[in-house]
Amino acid sequence: MKESFGHRQGFLWGFIVFSSLLVGCATLEKPVELTYGRAVTAGGGSGEAYLAMPVIEPQLLKMPGGRTVLGTVKGTATQIVTSDDVPQWIMGALTEELHSAGYETRTAPRLPPGVPQGVSVRVVKLSADQTTDQVLLTTSTDISLAAEVWKQGALVKILTVEAHREDQGLDRSGAFIGASLQKTLQSAMEELIPDIIGTLAPAKTPG
Numbered sequence: 359m360k361e362s363f364g365h366r367q368g369f370l371w372g373f374i375v376f377s378s379l380l381v382g383c384a385t386l387e388k389p390v391e392l393t394y395g396r397a398v399t400a401g402g403g404s405g406e407a408y409l410a411m412p413v414i415e416p417q418l419l420k421m422p423g424g425r426t427v428l429g430t431v432k433g434t435a436t437q438i439v440t441s442d443d444v445p446q447w448i449m450g451a452l453t454e455e456l457h458s459a460g461y462e463t464r465t466a467p468r469l470p471p472g473v474p475q476g477v478s479v480r481v482v483k484l485s486a487d488q489t490t491d492q493v494l495l496t497t498s499t500d501i502s503l504a505a506e507v508w509k510q511g512a513l514v515k516i517l518t519v520e521a522h523r524e525d526q527g528l529d530r531s532g533a534f535i536g537a538s539l540q541k542t543l544q545s546a547m548e549e550l551i552p553d554i555i556g557t558l559a560p561a562k563t564p565g
Contacts, residue, residue: 415481485499525538
């Protein structure tokens with residue numbers, strides 16, 4: 359009877375140790391909600407402008423359940439993830455800003471042939487990472503975009519923008535990262551939207 363009890367006790371301790379190792383090795387997640395608020399005050403747009411669904415060029419890791427990995431907390435097993443649709447997030451920002459600028463926006467998976475005015479965006483870089491010094495966290499966010507601007511079915515210009523931020527704080531929640539990503543995208547839009555408007559503007563006739 360004593361041998362049986364000792365065997366069960368040893369098995370129990372082994373199970374506890376094994377479970378602890380699994381927990382220690384498990385990847386943790388910090389969820390982020392992707393939001394956007396209008397930031398550009400440019401105007402002068404007119405007519406219909408078609409927007410193609412943005413293409414995400416970086417190979418962002420997809421987790422089970424559809425979550426997208428945006429980055430990591432350096433030196434830990436924590437991944438920064440979002441359940442939101444990244445292309446839709448970029449599309450929403452473009453639509454809101456161009457509509458505010460005066461365009462009647464139309465969205466489509468791809469630009470239709472012969473489109474009078476159209477914009478197709480590629481996301482060249484998108485990341486959100488954190489580092490910690492025990493007290494403060496530094497959140498680094500990067501967004502790089504390449505926008506093809508089309509007029510009368512012809513590609514007339516490719517615009518590129520890069521936006522980077524570093525924000526420090528005590529907030530360890532995903533909300534802080536989400537706010538940093540929103541500000542970074544707003545910075546990119548503040549540079550991109552006026553250039554799109556200028557490129558789509560009718561050519562001035564001499565005289």
